[in-house]
Amino acid sequence: MCSLLTLLFCATFLLSFINTAKILGIFPAPSISHQIIFQPIWKELSLRGHQVTVITPNPLNDTKLTNLTEIDVSYTYEIIARSMFVNNLYKRENTLWTLWMMYDVGLEVNQADLNDEKVQSILKDTKEEFDLVIFQSTHNFNVLTLGYGGRFKCPLIAISSLGVFLHAHDAVGNPTHPVISPDIMLNFSGELSFLDRVKSFLFNFWYRFLYYYYALPKADKIARKYFGEDMPYLGDIEKNISLMMLNVNPIIHTVRPNVPNVIEINQMHIRDKKPLPKDLKDYLDASPRGVVYFSLGSNVKSANLSSNIRQEIIGALGELPYNVLWKWESDYLPDRPKNVMTRKWLPQQDILGHPNVKVFVTQGGLQSIEEAITNEVPMVGMPFITDQPSNIKKIEDLGMGLSVDYKTLKKEQLKKAIMEVAENTKYKENVQKSKAILVDQPMKGVEKAVWWIEYVIRHKGAKHLRSPAADMSFFEYFMVDVVLFLGGCVVLALYLVIKIASLTKNVTKSTKKVKKH
Known part of the structure; x- marks a missing residue:
C-alpha cells in the first residue's frame, strides 16, 4: 500500500x-x-x-x-x-x-x-x-x-x-x-x-x-x-x-x-511489424523462389490504369518465375495470371518485412520508399505525379533499383527490370547501405x-x-536595391570620367590653338 x-x-x-x-x-x-x-x-x-x-x-x-x-x-x-x-x-x-x-x-x-x-x-x-x-x-x-x-x-x-x-x-x-x-x-x-x-x-x-x-x-x-x-x-x-x-x-x-x-x-510512420493475415502469410511462405510485391500507392490506383498499360503489366508479371502480390483495387482483374494474387488492400510494411519478398514495384511515393529501405527491399519504380519521378531517379542513381516509364511501357521492359533487380545482388546491397544511414539517428x-x-x-x-530573412522583401533579400545603387554609382563614375576626359581633351585642343596663333 x-x-x-x-x-x-x-x-x-x-x-x-x-x-x-x-x-x-x-x-x-x-x-x-x-x-x-x-x-x-x-x-x-x-x-x-x-x-x-x-x-x-x-x-x-x-x-x-x-x-x-x-x-x-x-x-x-x-x-x-x-x-x-x-x-x-x-x-x-x-x-x-x-x-x-x-x-x-x-x-x-x-x-x-x-x-x-x-x-x-x-x-x-x-x-x-x-x-x-x-x-x-x-x-x-x-x-x-x-x-x-x-x-x-x-x-x-x-x-x-x-x-x-x-x-x-x-x-x-x-x-x-x-x-x-x-x-x-x-x-x-x-x-x-x-x-x-x-x-x-x-x-x-x-x-x-x-x-x-x-x-x-x-x-x-x-x-x-x-x-x-x-x-x-x-x-x-x-x-x-x-x-x-x-x-x-x-x-x-x-x-x-x-x-x-x-x-x-x-x-514518421515506420512501426514494428505485425503478424500477417493467414492467407497472405501462407502465400508468401509458399513462395521459395521469391515474391514480387506490386503497389502504386493510395493516390495512383492500379485499377484506374488504361487497358493498354494493364495488359503490358499483366504480360510481364505472368512471365516471371516468381509469385506476385498485387494491390488491385477492384474485385476482378481481367486475364489475371496464375502466379498473381490480388487484394484491394494490403498491409504493406508487414509484407515488405517478409524474407521472401525480392522486389517492390512502386510508384515512388516517399513513404513507400522509406518502408522499402527499412525492410531492405530493392525497387522497380513506375512514377506518375508530384515528387515521384525525382524520387525514383534518386533510387536509380543510388543503385537501389531501376525505373520504367508507364507511358511507353512494354512487357519486355518491365519483366527485364524486375528480373535484373531480383537477381543482381548489388541492388539489395545498396538498399542495405542506405538503410544504415537512414536509421542512424539520435x-x-x-x-x-x-x-x-x-x-x-x-x-x-x-x-x-x-531568421531575419523572413521579414525582408524580395528586393532586400536579394540586395536588388544595393546592386542598383552600386550599378548607378559605377555608371555615374564612368559618366564623370568620360565627361572629364572630354573636357580635358577640349581644353587641350583650345590650348594648342592659342599657342599656334
Missing part, C-alpha cells in the same frame, strides 16, 4: 511539471499516404496529456485516446475523386497546369472542411481558445487553413508529409536557391543541366508571382467569410509560423541549408517532432529562432 501511494505521489509530482496544452490540428489532404505521417503525432500528443482536436479525413477512432477529439471530414475524398487533377493523373501534364489544379482542388477541400458543422461550432464559439495550431503544409492544401492561426491568435506550426513549395520556405526565411535547392515540383535530381538551371530560375519568379498575387489574395477573400473581416491578411499570418517540420530524409532528398526553425523529420521521427512541438508550447512560440 505504501509503495502504491509513493508511485501515485511521484506520478502526480511529475505531471505537475508537464505543460499540457490545448492543440488544434488541421490536416485536410484526403490522402492516406499523407495522413499516416500526421497520425502518430496527434496520437502521441494525446498520450502525453495534451487536449488535442484534429480535423482529418482519416480519424484514428481509438477509444483509448481519451484526450483526442477527431472531426471526420472523410467526405472530402469525393471532391478529390471527381476533380480534374485526379482524372488527369496519368497524363502527366506540365508543372504549371498541375500546380493550378492542385490549388483549385485544395481551396475546394478547405472550404468543405470549414463548412463542417463541428468545425463551425468551434469557430463560432467566442470562448474557444487554443494554445497551438498545427496545420498541414503540403502542396496548396494549407492556404485557407492559415486562417485558424488568425482566429485563435496562437503560435503556428507547419508540418509537411514531404517537402514544401517556395512560399512556405519564404514564410520562415529559408534559402531557396534555384540551383542548389530547386522546387520539388520541378522533379530535378542530381547535377542540373544548363536548361534545368534556366527553368528553375524562371520557375522561382513565376511561382512567387502566382502565389503572392493570385493564390494568396483569392484565398484571403474566401477566408474572411469564415474567420471574419477583422482577421489579419493571410500573408501576415503565414509570417507568424513558429516552426516548420519537413518529412525529408538524407537518402532521397538533396541536402539543403535550413534556418533554425526548420526541422527535418522522417520515418531519436525516432515522432519523438523528434513531438519534442519540438512541446518546445514551442513551452516558450509560447519560437520567435527567437526566426
